[in-house]
Amino acid sequence: MTVLEEIIAGVREDLEARERALPLEQLKEQLEFATPALDVMSRLRSNPDLKIIAEVKRSSPSKGALAPIEDPASLAAAYERGGAAIISVLTEMRRFSGSLADLKAVRAAVSVPVLRKDFVVSEYQVWESRAWGADVVLLIVAALDDAQLAALLKLTESLGMTALVEAHTEAEIARAVAAGATLIGVNTRDLKTLDVDRAIFGSLVHAIPRGALAVAESGVRNAEDVADYAATGAELVLVGEALVTGGEPEANVRDFIAAGSAARQQATYESTPASLDGES
Numbered sequence: 001m002t003v004l005e006e007i008i009a010g011v012r013e014d015l016e017a018r019e020r021a022l023p024l025e026q027l028k029e030q031l032e033f034a035t036p037a038l039d040v041m042s043r044l045r046s047n048p049d050l051k052i053i054a055e056v057k058r059s060s061p062s063k064g065a066l067a068p069i070e071d072p073a074s075l076a077a078a079y080e081r082g083g084a085a086i087i088s089v090l091t092e093m094r095r096f097s098g099s100l101a102d103l104k105a106v107r108a109a110v111s112v113p114v115l116r117k118d119f120v121v122s123e124y125q126v127w128e129s130r131a132w133g134a135d136v137v138l139l140i141v142a143a144l145d146d147a148q149l150a151a152l153l154k155l156t157e158s159l160g161m162t163a164l165v166e167a168h169t170e171a172e173i174a175r176a177v178a179a180g181a182t183l184i185g186v187n188t189r190d191l192k193t194l195d196v197d198r199a200i201f202g203s204l205v206h207a208i209p210r211g212a213l214a215v216a217e218s219g220v221r222n223a224e225d226v227a228d229y230a231a232t233g234a235e236l237v238l239v240g241e242a243l244v245t246g247g248e249p250e251a252n253v254r255d256f257i258a259a260g261s262a263a264r265q266q267a268t269y270e271s272t273p274a275s276l277d278g279e280s
């Protein structure tokens with residue numbers, strides 16, 4: 001079994017227990033009272049800067065324990081003060097020490113969109129994400145077949161949420177596009193081996209259509225890495241470990257945005273015909 005398959009096996013077991021405790025029909029009733037999800041794509045498209053998705057991440061299969069994060073709401077509030085466009089909350093319990101309670105606490109603490117970062121393999125989890133306050137749901141192409149991906153994306157959007165559809169290869173990006181994804185992530189961590197290769201983003205970004213937004217995920221150690229992703233075409237960068245272990249989360253998010261935005265501007269300038277000609 002790959003790491004991804006092992007994680008998903010555990011996710012399915014935990015999911016069965018939650019479905020027994022709260023069947024889907026009862027869960028749907030809770031949504032009648034939920035506030036609508038935020039319009040994430042409009043917010044993202046209205047801002048030309050490099051945007052940071054800042055993650056609440058206690059532990060991971062690749063690194064083990066990262067940070068205790070006793071108060072995820074305070075961490076998320078610091079990320080928001082630093083300018084994070086989206087707060088990502090890992091809700092998987094066994095390997096990432098996350099929970100739906102973290103998602104709810106973060107939702108209550110910030111006004112920016114909140115991403116439920118988990119291994120979504122069923123419609124129940126999509127309904128659940130909305131019920132616990134998510135605006136964005138992660139859908140991992142490698143974890144789903146084409147029919148599942150299309151159905152989960154459709155359900156996510158029908159509930160007013162946005163799907164961050166994550167790929168790791170050109171073929172997976174093609175599947176994300178075929179399913180109708182408009183927010184497409186390239187995870188530079190191979191979820192089967194856990195190896196990180198940041199250069200993968202630059203080599204695959206051309207496959208993401210212009211109408212979609214490109215997200216570089218994983219492996220950021222510092223502002224320079226954010227700038228490198230931005231220079232090669234990232235509109236958003238998802239950062240976990242560097243923010244939870246780096247201290248000063250607010251200042252670090254701010255620095256990452258500044259470095260990424262400067263690199264984006266430089267890349268745009270260099271690609272305009274006038275600048276190539278040396279004209280002003």
Ligand SMILES: O=C(O)c1ccccc1NCC(=O)[C@H](O)[C@H](O)COP(=O)(O)O
Nearest residue numbers: 060061062191217218219220239240241
């Ligand atoms: O982080 C892991 O080790 C991991 C292993 C298996 C599946 C998913 C995993 N991480 C999820 C993520 O995508 C990252 O948390 C996210 O991109 C941030 O990565 P990083 O900045 O490298 O912490």
